[in-house]
Amino acid sequence: xxxxxxxxxxxxxxxxxxxxxxxxxxxxxxxxxxxxxxxxxxxxxxxxxxxxxxxxxxxxxxxxxxxxxxxxxxxxxxxxxxxxxxxxxxxxxxxxxxxxxxxxxx
Numbered sequence: 001x002x003x004x005x006x007x008x009x010x011x012x013x014x015x016x017x018x019x020x021x022x023x024x025x026x027x028x029x030x031x032x033x034x035x036x037x038x039x040x041x042x043x044x045x046x047x048x049x050x051x052x053x054x055x056x057x058x059x060x061x062x063x064x065x066x067x068x069x070x071x072x073x074x075x076x077x078x079x080x081x082x083x084x085x086x087x088x089x090x091x092x093x094x095x096x097x098x099x100x101x102x103x104x105x106x
Contacts, residue, residue, distance in 0.1 A: 023091060046092070051097065054097050067089065
């Protein structure tokens, strides 16, 4: 019984660690996408971009599938948009949302 419990806890810890790493990678990717592709068109930095919405608002926007629309409202000068950016930009926005208490380095 002890072995089974230890094995289950080890597996759970490993899964949690893996999930955190994947999210961190997406957050960094979103920050890079913003910095390289959107910052100039927006006219402001990543901190202001992410703080445009609270975390629950970022989540609702992403789940509704309206990321492109909402981001283009914030940054109307965006000429090039790629659907593949959405998940990373969502993770970036969510991590550094208005109510998160976190601030990006860009």
